[in-house]
C-alpha cells in the first residue's frame with residue numbers, strides 16, 4: 640500500500656498531466672473551459688487529495704491525511720473508528736460520499752451546539768438572496784475534481800471499481816454460510 644506521501648506525489652503529478660492536456664485541448668479549441676470551472680475542479684481535487692483522503696479511515700492512529708488538519712485532526716478519530724481500513728471508505732462511489740456526509744454532520748452538530756449557547760444565531764438573512772444557489776457549471780467540475788482525486792488514490796491502492804460490490808457479496812456469503820451452519824446445528 641503506498642504511503643500518504645506517495646499518494647500525494649501520484650495525485651500532484653497526475654494533476655499536472657490533466658492541466659497540461661486541458662491547456663493543449665483548449666489551445667486546439669477542442670474544449671472550452673471557463674475560469675470558474677477550472678478553479679472548482681482544482682480546489683475540489685486539492686481538497687480530495689490533501690484533506691479528504693480515503694486513508695482517513697486510519698485516523699484513530701497517526702496518519703498523514705489527519706495530520707494535515709492540524710489541531711482539527713481529532714474530528715476524524717470517530718471516522719477512523721467507524722470505518723475499517725480499506726472497507727466502505729475505499730469504495731469508488733459511496734466511499735468519497737461517506738467523508739462528505741461525515742463532515743456535514745460535524746458541521747451540523749457544531750451549529751446546533753452554537754445555537755444552544757447563542758439562540759439568536761441564525762443564517763444571515765441576506766444569505767440566500769446574495770448568493771444564488773451554485774449552478775451546474777460549478778457543481779459538475781467540483782464533483783469531478785473530488786472524485787478523480789479519490790479514484791487515483793484507489794487505483795494506486797490496487798482497488799477495483801467493483802470493490803464495494805465484492806465486499807457485500809463476501810459478507811452475504813458469510814451470512815449465508817452462518818445461517819446454513821445454524822440450520823445444521825438444529
Ligand SMILES: [Zn+2]
Pocket residue numbers: 693694729792796
Ligand atoms: Zn488507501
